[in-house]
Amino acid sequence: MGGCACATLLPSTLFLGMSDARAIEAADKLDLPAKMRLADMALNVAKAQGASYADFRLCRYQTEYLEAKEHRLQTSATGTSVGFAVRVLVDGTWGYASSPLATEVEVKKATAHAIEVAKASQPLQLRKFELETLTSYQDRWDMPMKNDPFLVPVDEKIDKLLSINEAAMKAGADYATASFAFVREEKFFASSVGSRIQQTRVRTMPETEVTVVDKATGKFASRAGLCAPRGSGYDYILGYNFLAEAAKSAEQAREKLKAKSIAPGQYDLVLDPTHLWLTIHESVGHPTELDRALGWEANFAGTTFCTPDKLGKLKYGSHLMNIVADRSQEGGLSTVGYDDDGVSWIGNEGFPIVKDGLFVNYQMAIGQAQLIGQKTSNGCAFADGWGSFPIQRMPNVSLQPNPKKCSLEDLFADVKHGIYIMGNGSWSIDQQRHNFQFGGQLFYEIKNGKLGGMLRDVAYQGSTVEFWNAMDGLGDQSTYFLGGAPNCGKGQPEQVAPVSHGAVPARFRQINVLNTERKDVA
Amino acid sequence: MILSEAEARDLTKRILRLSQAESCTVSVSGEERRHVRVAQNMATTNGSPSSISISVTSNYGKKSGSASGSDLSDDALAELVTASENTAKLAPENPEFMPPLGPQKYAPGAGFSPVTQATTSSQLASALQPVLQQAQAKNLQASGFLEIGTSFSCIATSNGLFAYDQSTDVLHTITARTPDGTGSGWAGTTHHDFSKLDVPAMGATAMDKAVKSQKPTRLAPGKYTVILEPSAVADLVGILIGGEFDQRAADEGRSFATKKGGGSLLGETVFGKNVTIFSDPADAVVPGGIYSDDGQPAVRTAWIEDGVLKNLQCGRYWAQKTKKQPVPGPTTLTMVGGTTSTADMIKQTKKGLLITRFWYIREVDPQTVLLTGLTRDGVFLIEHGEITQPVWNFRFNESPVAMLNKVIAMGPSVRAYGDESGGMPLSVPTLLVDEFTLSSVSDAV
Numbered sequence: 001m002g003g004c005a006c007a008t009l010l011p012s013t014l015f016l017g018m019s020d021a022r023a024i025e026a027a028d029k030l031d032l033p034a035k036m037r038l039a040d041m042a043l044n045v046a047k048a049q050g051a052s053y054a055d056f057r058l059c060r061y062q063t064e065y066l067e068a069k070e071h072r073l074q075t076s077a078t079g080t081s082v083g084f085a086v087r088v089l090v091d092g093t094w095g096y097a098s099s100p101l102a103t104e105v106e107v108k109k110a111t112a113h114a115i116e117v118a119k120a121s122q123p124l125q126l127r128k129f130e131l132e133t134l135t136s137y138q139d140r141w142d143m144p145m146k147n148d149p150f151l152v153p154v155d156e157k158i159d160k161l162l163s164i165n166e167a168a169m170k171a172g173a174d175y176a177t178a179s180f181a182f183v184r185e186e187k188f189f190a191s192s193v194g195s196r197i198q199q200t201r202v203r204t205m206p207e208t209e210v211t212v213v214d215k216a217t218g219k220f221a222s223r224a225g226l227c228a229p230r231g232s233g234y235d236y237i238l239g240y241n242f243l244a245e246a247a248k249s250a251e252q253a254r255e256k257l258k259a260k261s262i263a264p265g266q267y268d269l270v271l272d273p274t275h276l277w278l279t280i281h282e283s284v285g286h287p288t289e290l291d292r293a294l295g296w297e298a299n300f301a302g303t304t305f306c307t308p309d310k311l312g313k314l315k316y317g318s319h320l321m322n323i324v325a326d327r328s329q330e331g332g333l334s335t336v337g338y339d340d341d342g343v344s345w346i347g348n349e350g351f352p353i354v355k356d357g358l359f360v361n362y363q364m365a366i367g368q369a370q371l372i373g374q375k376t377s378n379g380c381a382f383a384d385g386w387g388s389f390p391i392q393r394m395p396n397v398s399l400q401p402n403p404k405k406c407s408l409e410d411l412f413a414d415v416k417h418g419i420y421i422m423g424n425g426s427w428s429i430d431q432q433r434h435n436f437q438f439g440g441q442l443f444y445e446i447k448n449g450k451l452g453g454m455l456r457d458v459a460y461q462g463s464t465v466e467f468w469n470a471m472d473g474l475g476d477q478s479t480y481f482l483g484g485a486p487n488c489g490k491g492q493p494e495q496v497a498p499v500s501h502g503a504v505p506a507r508f509r510q511i512n513v514l515n516t517e518r519k520d521v522a
Numbered sequence: 523m524i525l526s527e528a529e530a531r532d533l534t535k536r537i538l539r540l541s542q543a544e545s546c547t548v549s550v551s552g553e554e555r556r557h558v559r560v561a562q563n564m565a566t567t568n569g570s571p572s573s574i575s576i577s578v579t580s581n582y583g584k585k586s587g588s589a590s591g592s593d594l595s596d597d598a599l600a601e602l603v604t605a606s607e608n609t610a611k612l613a614p615e616n617p618e619f620m621p622p623l624g625p626q627k628y629a630p631g632a633g634f635s636p637v638t639q640a641t642t643s644s645q646l647a648s649a650l651q652p653v654l655q656q657a658q659a660k661n662l663q664a665s666g667f668l669e670i671g672t673s674f675s676c677i678a679t680s681n682g683l684f685a686y687d688q689s690t691d692v693l694h695t696i697t698a699r700t701p702d703g704t705g706s707g708w709a710g711t712t713h714h715d716f717s718k719l720d721v722p723a724m725g726a727t728a729m730d731k732a733v734k735s736q737k738p739t740r741l742a743p744g745k746y747t748v749i750l751e752p753s754a755v756a757d758l759v760g761i762l763i764g765g766e767f768d769q770r771a772a773d774e775g776r777s778f779a780t781k782k783g784g785g786s787l788l789g790e791t792v793f794g795k796n797v798t799i800f801s802d803p804a805d806a807v808v809p810g811g812i813y814s815d816d817g818q819p820a821v822r823t824a825w826i827e828d829g830v831l832k833n834l835q836c837g838r839y840w841a842q843k844t845k846k847q848p849v850p851g852p853t854t855l856t857m858v859g860g861t862t863s864t865a866d867m868i869k870q871t872k873k874g875l876l877i878t879r880f881w882y883i884r885e886v887d888p889q890t891v892l893l894t895g896l897t898r899d900g901v902f903l904i905e906h907g908e909i910t911q912p913v914w915n916f917r918f919n920e921s922p923v924a925m926l927n928k929v930i931a932m933g934p935s936v937r938a939y940g941d942e943s944g945g946m947p948l949s950v951p952t953l954l955v956d957e958f959t960l961s962s963v964s965d966a967v
Contacts, residue, residue, distance in 0.1 A: 126564035
């Protein structure tokens with residue numbers, strides 16, 4: 001599905017275009033001096049042909065995808081993708097080209113091609129792109145990790161998946177799906193300002209879902225797992241109790257079939273962090289992207305209500321609302337040592353986007369800050385493959401915990417008539433990030449401060465600023481959860497980015513809830 | 523990177539000769555693309571990526587494994603085959619395994635244009651330049667994307683199947699906005715032939731809508747008679763047929779097409795009698811790929827005929843188990859249109875809305891295919907047969923199953939593109955639909 005600010009999770013999105021095995025072999029054999037030579041060649045050719053700035057990214061992606069359906073292994077696939085891209089800025093116009101062959105001939109060819117694209121586009125360059133003064137780095141950064149998922153025997157991973165489905169089926173599921181996807185991303189970055197950076201990171205992405213069917217009524221219900229994708233190793237898989245969740249999921253899916261259908265109206269909501277991370281992504285992460293504010297995504301992902309005149313002035317949410325962007329966060333899908341513009345996150349503990357309810361910062365890539373009177377990028381560039389142009393993408397954007405002690409039960413205690421929502425169902429938000437609608441995996445009634453029975457057919461709608469200003473309760477550090485998506489969509493051609501969002505449970509007053517049951521179909 | 527049919531055939535033969543497995547399937551695909559991207563009346567990111575890929579699936583009995591890479595050298599191909607064989611050997615048996623297909627007959631592909639293949643970055647920029655200049659002159663902000671691509675794919679099996687398809691594609695979308703931020707218009711389409719693309723006309727449409735949609739009025743949400751332009755219809759129809767028409771899901775009780783008490787609704791009248799949707803890879807307006815999934819020929823398939831649910835996608839395993847014929851998924855879709863012009867639809871509407879397109883569509887309830895999403899880039903109020911004013915955007919909560927039971931009139935079927943329904947070529951009409959559910963107002967422009 002295209003055009004989506006957070007794409008649906010499809011296995012195909014996890015696998016980039018598989019590249020030439022010769023290139024893989026060649027890249028595997030490339031030592032750092034060889035990479036440096038290729039980079040120098042690209043950057044020198046670019047400079048000789050008129051580029052005022054150029055960068056060279058040589059990347060290797062290793063992937064594995066395993067999927068089990070009920071008691072059978074449906075897919076076992078591995079892949080490796082290697083290639084490079086050259087990006088040039090010629091007389092204020094960008095151009096780029098890429099190739100899967102990391103050879104001298106191809107590097108020269110691709111660099112000339114990038115120059116040709118930039119020059120061809122110059123008649124459309126109403127205003128020249130200008131870059132801030134960029135800092136040069138020579139460094140290597142490797143994501144800390146305990147167990148490399150690519151070193152875990154494949155049969156061990158398959159057994160794990162089949163055991164998850166077995167647990168679900170034993171507990172009453174009619175259908176069960178479990179999958180593991182792993183990605184190792186290795187990047188070498190060189191730029192015309194002198195940077196030479198190597199970095200490696202790994203993503204581990206489990207997914208589970210069970211479905212139950214009531215043939216008599218023709219109704220069915222599903223329950224997706226609450227386990228989030230992470231920038232972690234296989235230790236993350238080992239540390240999560242999939243079997244217990246699978247069994248519980250089957251019971252809860254069955255319970256959904258008999259749950260009370262919600263009466264539409266205004267409710268107080270307590271949103272679990274397994275749910276709230278996505279609301280943060282859509283209603284805070286995307287609106288505060290500077291390229292949207294500048295109109296650069298107007299034709300696809302959209303613009304934003306957070307226009308530059310609101311910076312430092314907009315009361316985004318209640319005083320409890322503190323949102324931080326951090327690409328150094330442990331386990332974060334967006335965590336890096338350096339972004340794809342070569343901007344450093346080493347020793348950087350992040351920056352606030354919303355501070356005590358006030359909108360205070362945008363996310364930026366290079367060439368943007370000066371357009372709103374600021375000096376430099378804050379390191380939010382990402383390219384989803386070696387063949388993609390780095391654009392502004394989301395860092396890990398997280399809701400900070402309440403510094404005062406507050407448990408989930410404390411949040412329930414002050415609710416007379418409300419709903420507690422866990423997990424993600426459907427999600428949708430308009431192109432300027434005002435109007436949203438979210439579903440969930442599990443809904444429970446809150447009555448007079450106590451958690452009640454399960455509800456179904458629940459979705460809530462809201463408008464971003466009004467919603468966040470309706471927040472009056474926030475969990476403390478002990479309730480923190482790191483959610484995330486491996487496939488946030490943006491850009492043309494569309495790119496998918498992995499990003500995490502930390503959250504704590506939060507309480508929102510008097511939110512519009514609708515009943516999603518349709519009685520006029522089937 | 524593009525391989526000719528002869529090169530692709532030779533490559534797959536070399537790979538299959540290396541296979542030690544009981545059976546083997548090889549897929550190869552590649553593409554060469556160029557694009558120009560603009561925003562605020564100027565170029566932003568412009569590029570030209572290319573790629574090639576080889577996937578090998580090896581089977582031992584009912585054990586399967588895949589490995590991907592690409593190289594034409596014998597050594598690298600041998601490594602790839604060995605990797606897939608090692609993966610297969612470690613896999614447990616899949617009781618639903620189906621052996622690779624043998625030789626099939628394929629119709630020739632109809633979606634290749636040498637004009638598109640030869641188009642340069644300069645030509646793309648030249649096509650867009652007059653539109654950006656016009657936008658500038660009209661004090662509008664134009665943003666857009668113009669991309670061309672040439673791609674090939676082939677599949678070969680150890681049982682003698684070989685299929686090769688080469689095609690070209692063009693995608694152009696353009697958005698125009700008023701500087702005060704209250705008006706936005708859009709146009710977009712796909713084609714396989716760049717010379718058939720009317721870039722100036724699309725730019726004019728986007729600019730006209732931007733001007734006409736500015737300073738909208740707020741209208742209460744509710745059930746409205748709506749005129750859905752082709753992009754909006756393409757999204758809803760594409761999501762319904764491409765994502766929900768599955769025989770196994772229906773038989774297993776987890777689909778809108780499940781019959782109460784068991785079985786599917788196949789053969790029953792599920793939609794309005796004026797609804798017919800089919801796929802035909804040889805269609806002149808929307809040619810599609812010549813093969814689907816595991817090498818089954820893509821053939822003309824009726825999905826809905828006069829409101830009757832005629833076919834659901836059915837994989838080879840499920841077909842064998844249920845004693846049905848396999849039904850490959852569509853590579854193109856056509857909804858048969860009517861003869862009512864949009865102007866006539868407006869004339870016959872007492873109170874309704876003209877909707878340009880949709881955005882961010884997600885499924886709320888798979889049981890009823892209830893979808894939610896938003897209108898975007900132009901919604902206009904119709905009163906007593908005339909467009910009277912622009913209105914704010916809406917969030918909708920509607921099921922395409924329900925919608926296709928409420929179609930009052932249809933325009934001619936035309937090639938259309940929706941951001942939300944993926945890249946499948948679609949031809950759909952403008953629809954006049956009764957009681958479309960718009961559940962809240964959006965402040966977005």
